[in-house]
Amino acid sequence: MPGTNVWSVVFTVAAAIIMVLLIAPMVNMWRRYVQNADKAIEKGVEPPSWTGPAVMTIVAIGIYALAITLGWNAMVNTTASTEVKQKNPAAVQEQKKVQESQVPSSEELNKARAEQKETQQVKPHKEALDSFDESMKREAEKIRQRSLNEPASPEKK
CATH class of the missing domain: 1.20.5 (Single alpha-helices involved in coiled-coils or other helix-helix interfaces)
Known part of the structure; x- marks a missing residue:
């Protein structure tokens, strides 16, 4: 895949893995909660509170958001530093000359x-x-x- 940024692929795969690792336990926890609530209703007992699974779900969403943010920052920083290292020195010098030619001299500014x-x-x-x-x-x-x-x-x- 020419032109594909390797780090964006790594980021996407890592985000998907983290999502699966967080969603699987959440689904299992809610499934157990529903089973326990059904058993309690059949026995005529008050069902367990739903606040525990809800809080855990909110915590999982926060962890996922934090992981995505940290991963995104790492990808951007890695991509930027890789691009700087891969630049041709002649191209860097040429770009520097162009930038200097566009900026007026200090005497002119004064x-x-x-x-x-x-x-x-x-x-x-x-x-x-x-x-x-x-x-x-x-x-x-x-x-x-x-x-x-x-x-x-x-x-x-």
């Missing part, structure tokens, strides 16, 4: 940060100056309009 910081600090002042210039131009235009509209007044003595 320059960009400095420009961004300067922009953030200067921008409010520049906006304030621009709005001040605009309002001064409006005021100058108003004064000019007033001076054009007013008739020449005699100078006060």
